[in-house]
Each structure stands twice: as C-alpha cells, then as structure tokens.
Amino acid sequence: MSDKSAEFVGDIPSHYDHGLGPNIFVDFADRLADLCSSQKSEHVLELAAGTGIVSRRLRDRLHPRTSLVATDLNAPMLEIAKGKFSADENVEFVTADAMDLPFEDDTFDLLVCQFGVMFFPDKTESYREAARVLKPGGRYVFNVWSEMSENPFSETAHKTVAQFFPDDPPGFYKVPFHYGDPEAVRADLASAGWKDITHETIRLKKSIKNIEKFATALVYGNPLIDEIKERGGVDPDLIVTEILSALRTRFEPSDLTMPLSATMFECRV
Template identity: 50%
Template sequence: MAEAPRFFTGDIPRHYDTGLGPWIFADAAEDLARRAVALRPASVLEIAAGTGILSRRLRDTLPTPSRLVVTDLSPAMLEVAQGKFAPGEDVKIVQADAMALPFPDASFDLVICQFGVMFFPDKVAAFREAGRVLRPGGRLLFSSWAAMRDNAFAQAAEAVAEQAFPDDPPGFYKYPFSYDDPEQALSDLAQGGFAAEHSEQPLRREVTDPEGFARGLVYGNPIIGELADRGLDPEEVVARMRAELTARIGTPLVLDLRAHVFTARKLGAT
C-alpha cells in the first residue's frame, strides 16, 4: 500500500473519525453497505477499512450469519474501528496490507473498500490480489472520490495548505482524489481479472458542526505533522480552514460530494 496511510498515527485517526466521518464518509458508507447487501454475500472482506465507518454499517446491515473480516494497514486506525464493536460481535479485525492479503485463495464472496483504492501503489496488482481471495464469480465493490474540482471541501483544504506552505505545500489533500478517472479504473479492473460496472455516487450533506469539520480537516490528516515540523500553529490553520470553507461553500455549510462506485465480478471458472 502507498505510504500515505502509514502517517495515520497518534490522535489523527480519532479526529479523522469524529471530525470528518459524519460529514464526508457516513452517507457514502450507508450507500455502499446497501449495495453490498444486495449482492447477498456469505463472507465479506473489507480492505483499507480505516476507522471502521463502513465496517460498522456492514455489520449492522449484513445478515447475522454473514462473515465479516475488516483489515487496514494502520494499527491506529484499526484501534478506533475495534472500538465500534461490542465484545462478542461477529467481526474479525486484522492488520493487513491490501497488496498482500494474509488469507487463502477463494476465501470470500465479496471484497469491499471505501475510499482506499487510491492509496494502493499498484492498482492492477491490488485487484489481482482481491481476485485471488475471492471465490469463483465473487465480487469486488469499491468507491473512489471523483475529481477535486467536483468536491469543494477538498478545494478549500488544498487552498489552505497552499496558504500555509506557499513554497512547498504538502500534497496529501490531493492524494485522495488521484484516482478520479472511471475509464482508468475500469481498465485496471479488466487487467486485474474483473468485469466491472461504474456508477456515480452524488451525496449532499449539511455540516451542522463547521468548526468540528474544519478541525477534522487539519487534525484528522497527516498535515498536522507537517504543521508541527514547520512550527505553525494548528489552531490558526483551523481558523483559516473554516473561513475558506465558508467563502467557497457558504452558510449553512452544505457539501455536494461526488464519488465513483465500481461493482466488479471476478472472471474465470464459476
């Protein structure tokens, strides 16, 4: 997996989960969980699960007998995810690299991933690895962000990063939007051994806690480490972030989010 997720350490996962989760991930997770249930899988593997925002919805939505295994590369992210499940709930949480999954061939009916594929350094290899652990005819279901220009909150975050680091702005805010071409994804899926369909995932959400959202964009991202390294006050950056969000989006802060969803079937013997 790409290096970016390795920096989700310390308090970053908690801020990511509480500051960003309700506004840019929760509704997308509900939608993806519904799509997953419609496929009627008996066993599900989630890769690049982060703090378990989709994981919790999957367990709530999937039939009780369905097996759910949740993985991510970051132990700190998985610690937050683990806290969303009561002792005894039927979910297994495993630290794992999506590029080298520690599971036997043909172990799952569905592999699912929300906003994680863009972090894989070799998408085709990652899709082949997903195909390896899928049973014949199994499905791969994942979402990726559309272009940054279609997600105003991301444009605001990038603008603040450029203001804070005019000579050498960090690129993390651009990274999640780096896999925004559906045709490229469909081509990669085909090379990875899948027949796939693509659909748009437009979402609209009013942010009722703009301060918390602005704080999440700063404290819930690796940029917080850059601020510390360069001696910048994160609270000043939070104030800039909130002002930029208001300037670009307005009040109330209503986010028009756009993402892509891919539903792919493993090719080969069925």
C-alpha cells in the first residue's frame, strides 16, 4: 500500500492512540474482540493492528496458549502497540503489508482487522490474500466505518479543514469513510471467494472524552497533518482551534455525545 493516506508515521501514532482511540476506536474494538473470542482459535493474525487497541483486547480474551501475530504497514504504530504488552504474553509484532502478507498458505485459523480494509488499494485482492493465509474453515472478522454522515465527527473535521484550502482541500477523511455500504463489501468478499458472510451495523452514542485532545488528534493523529503541511501557508494549530469550535457547536447541545456507526463482518473461506 503506497498511498500516503495509509502512512501513519512520525508523531501521528501517539496522537492516534491517545486522542482518537478513547473516542472512536475502543468501543468497536471491544465488540470485535468479543466476536473473535466467541470461538476457539489457535493461531490468530491481526491486520492493520495500529497501536494495539484491538490487539490488547484480543490478548486479554484469547486463551494464553493462542498465538497472536499483530501486523501493520507502519512500524511506528507497532512500536506503541508493543508497549502495551509484557514479553511473556505470546504476541509477535511484524511490519507487513496486508496486500502481500509474509506468511505461508493455511497458517492461521482467525484473521482480524479493525478499520483497516478501507485503506487497502484493492479490496478484492486483499480479501484473496487474507483467504490465502487462512486454514480451511478459518474466519475473517473485520469492521469498516459507515459513511461520514453517520459519523459526524469526520464530516465536521473534513469540512472545517477544507475551508482553509478551498482550491485544493485535503482528502484524507474521504478514505476511511468511502466503503460504508455493507452490500458493496459483501460483493467484494463474494468475488474473492468468501462464503457464510454475515454482518451487523453497530450504532453507538459516544460521549467525547477530552474534546481538546480529540480535536488535536483529528488533525495530528492521521495523515491529514501531512496533507496540511504539504499545502503550507496555514498553521495546523489554527485548524485544530477551528475544529474544536466546530465540534463544540455541533455536539455541546447533546452534552458532547456524538453518534458513531460501523459495520462488523464475519466470513469464512
């Protein structure tokens, strides 16, 4: 994956983990980990593990002898993830591209991916690659964001930053929220040979934790910050201030409670 929208490097991982994690990732991570641990698995592979938000929950729920391999394209993300585990917790961290996994065929009985599929440049091919490393009968459990309108924090951030660059608005937020139609996902899975596909759309009401840190992470906690710096001429902190104001305007009437929506999939090879 060479697209810059998938490059979470530099200071991005820390902002991602501390500012975005508590607000938009942890609740879905709990649900994903619960589904993964509902059946016994011996060898588990996590794709796009990021800073280990799901990894930590998986390790807590899986049997201690179950091996867990956490992968991500971005080594700096995995460095933060490693800090959440002790050396004896049976977790291996591997920098790997989900489009070209460095594992043998039929290696794992469970694959997991939280909010990573949307960044894969060829969805159908990524599903074929996932199927390749799974044992017959193995499961793939993953989730994708619903569209921006159902996750208005993203819509707010996207529209606010665009006001600073009307001739060339940064497009990062279009990437994670472009794959929200469950039927489109199911069609891609079927094309890649997956079967027994089920999905559930989960809608939450989430109280924003530390709105200042959240606003900062919406700029600094993903590759949007690189798009801003590439364009130049605008202090990113000014954009943070405007996003903070926009978040307050939008969510203070609801006591800083925002809707979140994502769809969770479970399928088998």
